[in-house]
Amino acid sequence: MQQFFQALMAGLADGAIFASLALALVLIYKATEVINFAQGEMAMFTTYIAYALLTHPHFGHTLSYWPAFFMTLVIAFVFGVGLQRVVIKPLEKASVLTVVMATIALLVILNGLAAWIWSPELKFFPSPFPTSTWVIGGVHISKQDTGTFGVTLACVFVLWLFFRFTKLGLAMRAGAVNPVAARLLGVRTSWLLALGWGFAAVLGAVSGMMSAPTNFLSPSMMQAVLIFAFASAVLGGLESPVGAVAGGLGLGVLLSMLGTYVHPVTPELRLPVALLILLVVLLIKPAGLFGRVVVRRV
């Protein structure tokens, strides 16, 4: 019982991190049919920014955790919008393949830049949550896992409120469904795409800052997370935000349970297992568990 709940909570915490990065991918994919391969490196880079805010004195003093956390989210937003405007916007009329290659270029650049600025060595990144546990009915529940889960899902929830209840959020959804019709109603879709990149960067920053305390900070810290996020997004159908979150949480719990109860599944096998799950799901349901099959145009 104890083991089960520990595995469940650890899985949900991991899953929430996958979910927020998966949601970032879906945000951009839904609007432009482009998979942003740089999503993981954007998350890594903004986590380094948080690290800089936490460790280097700015205006005479370093920031404490939560101010640095929120400031990082703001910087991440500006960073995401800026990347879309500077790197992606000039390729507006290019094919999807060219834009995907541009995101790969971005991946390479950000990875190199982080190693260049902060050195490729592993760095310790603090967690805002204590390492102690709560004991409820004889079961130990990790405060760190609970906190990670809570913070990540709170960010996802705020984003959901934005999309559900604000005019801008509505326009972004409309633009993703039918960009030409949205433009005919006066929506400047190109700026909404930049906004989408901004939100995706914020979600990435959250996932980066939440995974760094356990995975350590390094230029390649998000590569594995990005692959888990890909798997989550695909499980959810790539176009469904709800599916991405559900896929992320499900994958996190599944991997944690496999690691706990199936002994041949050592940590090295987490990625191969995720890949296997991805392939099997796509074989059974080619549009993902939550996706709709869309008739392809000739």
Added chain:
Amino acid sequence: MKPRLAYLGFVVLVAAVVIAPLLSSNYRTFQLAFVGIYLIALLGLNILTGLTGQISLGHGAFMGVGAYATTILVVDHGWNNLLTLPVAGVVAGLAGLAFGLPATRFAGPYLALATFAIPLSFIGLLKRFPHFTGGTLGKQLPSVHSQFGFHTNPSVWVYWTSWIVALVMFVVAWLIVRGRFGRALRSVRDSEIAATASGVSTAGVKTVAFGISAFYCGVAGGLFAIAVTYVNPDTFPIDLSILLLVGVVLGGAGSLGGMVFGALFVEFIRITWGPALLDLFSQVHHINTRAPGSSLVVYGVVLLLVLYVAPAGAAGLVRRLVTGKAAVAAWAKQSQMPAEDQA
């Protein structure tokens, strides 16, 4: 390209391969050997990416499969290293088929996503089964410098071995591209639904393309292992897979000759060209041009600039110069809507 021009290009390539080691230092010859090895891998990936339009971010791992096949056969079973190359290709090709069989049934973005997971999964598998792969330490191969009564130093030996294999496989790739199978591949790229309608099994064609590309990468990987004389899980990182795709795109996806440019880029951008470009800047600004990551930044920026300026890659540029026609860029699809109101 016109056949006559293509023959001429191939003759120039062979001549360059024969002359280059005469003009090069030992170290440069060793580097040029790797150009040949990368050329083999790019020729393979080009059959997938250039002809069917599917991108793969995982083919470095198929090089890894080939490299491990060669190493295990040589070290643990005492095979002659050259004889391991076909086996390396076949093992990698089978791995490619096994992956491609389910994966090529997915639409474009899903396949690219799935391939991205291959390199890291491969590394995980290598570490999980250390008794077979040597685990994190990897395995050491003997250095080769004489065979069949032909004595020379390792650089020169590796150079000739790599390039002879590369040229043979170049011709084979050319035959594949020109033949019936090449037409089927191109019809898949141009319109999947139309290809299906005319009786081409798109998933089947793509799976075979995936297998062939993995075979090429496996052979390249076997040569790579022989050349560097060791393999470990870090020899084939995800960066290599990305670099291979970048090589195909920069060389000009779909063009065989372009892959030579791509291979030069893959070998030289990180160690030679990148730092050299940075040195130009460092005279103006005070930057540490030998810092880790710096050459990655340069190569990312170069890739980005090429995407803006010449989306059809080096081959597209050459074609433009040769034919004088501008818009050959098949990738630069024009849309009809005027640009956004900037008010």
Added chain:
Amino acid sequence: MAPLLELKDVSARYGPVAALHGVSLTVDAGEIVAILGANGAGKTTTLRAVSGTVRRDGDVVFAGKRLGRMGPEGTARAGIAHVPEGRGIFAELTVWENLRMGAYMRRGRPNFSTVLEYFPWLDARRNQQAGTLSGGEQQMLALARAFLQRPRLLMLDEPSLGLAPLVTREVFRVVSDLNHKEGLAVLVVEQNAAIALGAAQRAYVLETGNVALSGTAEQLKSDDAVRSAYLGY
């Protein structure tokens, strides 16, 4: 008085294929003008050239101002509502969200009560997914959404497409209503010449990207060529 909308020698092309070869036409304030013609005559392209969803050459003057190459969002902001071919409904959004999108450019709370006077049934369907509406209902929703833009000119592309005759008549009744009561100018592209000439005051006939004929609805109804080609009697 200057016309509300004036096209001067407008041409447009899709890649290498020219679709319009210099079309000139006008729409006055408060007027319904129809564009008739066969498939491929350039009717849809004319509307798209105005709204900027296709690149055009030649001048488009609206309410005394030249419309630059501002793209669809700029045209919408200038006061032209374009209901495109296929209606441009956001199928995954609800009816009410579609309507809210109509008022996207308006500041403050949109006034839905006037819309509901013309389209009372929308109220009961507000939470339904727009994609699940019938064709006629989708056309009505598109009209309501366009009306919420508070445009000075409404451009409709084949409102009758795929609709039953009774439903088509209902759509045109609402369009005429909006024209009479709200003074909304309408430029409508239509295959169904009989119903379009019934609602419109004036009309243009396009043939292979050129204006072949123009006049009042009455004149065109009695024109032999129009009668045999488009009215079928």
